[in-house]
C-alpha cells in the first residue's frame with residue numbers, strides 16, 4: 395500500500411513525486427518509458443516561475459555538462475512595431491532557460507528517486523482499482539519485466555500527458571476545449587549569436603520565433619494557423635519557407651539564418667486545447683493530463699511544475715489530515731484554475747495567429763514606449779503577470795498617455811484617447827464608455843478588462 399501512485403514520470407509526474415517523497419510520503423512513480431529517453435516533439439523554453447521552482451528544488455544543479463544561457467528579454471514584432479522588454483524577476487529569478495528536454499526529464503526523475511520515490515520503468519498502467527463507493531484506490535497494469543501488477547494507494551495521480559489513460563479511466567471531463575489551432579516547424583540551428591532574447595513576430599498569419607537554447611544552439615521555427623500549415627514539404631522546402639517568413643519581418647535575422655546552418659531535421663508539433671476536471675474521489679490530474687494548451691506561449695512546462703507544487707501541497711494536506719482529502723483536492727482544483735485558466739484563454743487567442751488590427755498595433759506601439767506596459771506584456775506571455783492584472787482598466791487607461799500621433803492613429807484609438815483625455819474635467823461616463831470600447835477591441839481578453847475593478 396502506497397500513499398500515492400503517480401502515473402507518468404516526466405515534468406509533472408516526477409515533480410509531484412519528488413515533492414511528496416520529500417514530505418515523507420510513500421510514493422510509487424511509474425512510466426511506460428525508460429529514462430533517459432526522448433519525449434514527443436517539444437521545444438523547451440521555461441519561463442521565470444518555472445526556473446525558480448527547478449532552482450529551489452535543486453534540479454538545475456543536476457543539468458551539468460550543458461551550457462544553458464540565461465534568457466533575460468523577450469520581444470514581439472508585429473509588422474513594423476517592435477516591443478522588447480526585460481523579464482520581470484520572480485523572487486530572485488529574472489531569466490528564462492531552455493535546457494535540453496532529455497536532460498531535464500532525467501534530472502527530475504533522478505530527483506524524485508533521490509527524494510525516496512520508488513521508480514518503476516517500462517510499466518504501463520491500464521486500469522484503476524475502485525472501492526465499493528467508486529473511490530479510486532489503486533492502479534493495475536503490465537510491467538515489461540514482471541507482467542501484470544496491481545498496487546493500492548490513497549491517491550492516484552495521472553501525470554500521463556495529454557492522452558491521459560488515468561483521465562479516461564476515471565472519466566475526467568474535458569471543457570473549454572478546442573481543436574488544434576496552430577502548427578509549427580522548428581529545429582535547432584547552429585552559429586547564430588546567443589543574445590539572451592526570445593524573438594517572436596506576427597505578420598501575414600505567420601508566427602516566426604527563435605531563442606538561444608543550449609550548447610550554442612538556437613531554436614528557430616515558424617507557426618501557422620492550422621489551416622495554412624504547409625505540410626508534406628521536403629527539408630529544403632521548409633528551409634525556404636521558414637527563412638522567407640523571417641525575411642518578411644526581420645531581414646537582418648533572415649540574413650544570419652542564410653549564413654549559418656540548421657543542425658537538426660525539421661520537427662513539427664501541434665496539440666489540441668482543453669482543460670480537464672483535475673480531481674475526483676481518490677484521484678487527481680496534473681500537467682498536460684490536467685490542461686493541454688497550444689505550445690505558442692511555451693507555458694506547458696512552467697505550468698506543469700507549478701501545478702505539481704499545488705497538487706503536492708494539497709495531497710500532503712490530505713495525507714497528514716490537515717484537511718479531509720476531498721476538500722484538499724477541491725482546493726487544488728481552485729488553485730489550478732487561478733494559475734492557468736486566464737493564461738489558457740490568452741494562449742488560445744494568441745494561437746489563432748491573426749494579424750493584429752491597426753488598433754491593436756497602435757496599442758502595442760504605445761506599450762513599446764511605456765516600460766511598465768512593455769514589461770507587463772512580456773510578463774503576460776511569460777506567465778509572470780496574471781492576465782487579469784495586465785488587462786485591467788487602470789493599465790489600459792494609462793496606456794493612452796503613450797499613444798503617439800506619429801504615423802497617424804486609427805480613428806477608434808483617436809476617439810478613445812479623446813474620451814479619456816479630451817473631455818473637460820475627465821468625467822467618469824466617457825471613461826467608462828472608453829473601457830467598453832477598448833474591451834471590444836481586445837477580443838476574448840476584453841472580458842478581463844471589464845471584470846477588473848474600476849479605477
Ligand SMILES: Cc1cc2nc3c(=O)[nH]c(=O)nc-3n(C[C@H](O)[C@H](O)[C@H](O)COP(=O)(O)OP(=O)(O)OC[C@H]3O[C@@H](n4cnc5c(N)ncnc54)[C@H](O)[C@@H]3O)c2cc1C
Pocket residue numbers: 401402403404405406407424425426427433435436437438439440517518519520553554555556558559560662663664665680681682683689692693694695696697698
Ligand atoms: C511542439 C511543442 C512544443 C512545446 N514547447 C514547449 C516549450 O517551449 N515550453 C514549454 O513550457 N512547454 C512546451 N510544450 C509543452 C510541454 O512539452 C508539455 O506541457 C509538457 O511536456 C507536459 O509534461 P507532462 O509531464 O505533464 O507530460 P508528458 O511529458 O507528456 O509525460 C507523460 C508521461 O506519461 C507516461 N505515460 C503515459 N501514459 C502512461 C500509462 N498508461 N502508463 C505509464 N506511463 C504512461 C509517458 O510515457 C510520459 O513519459 C510544447 C509542446 C509541443 C507539442
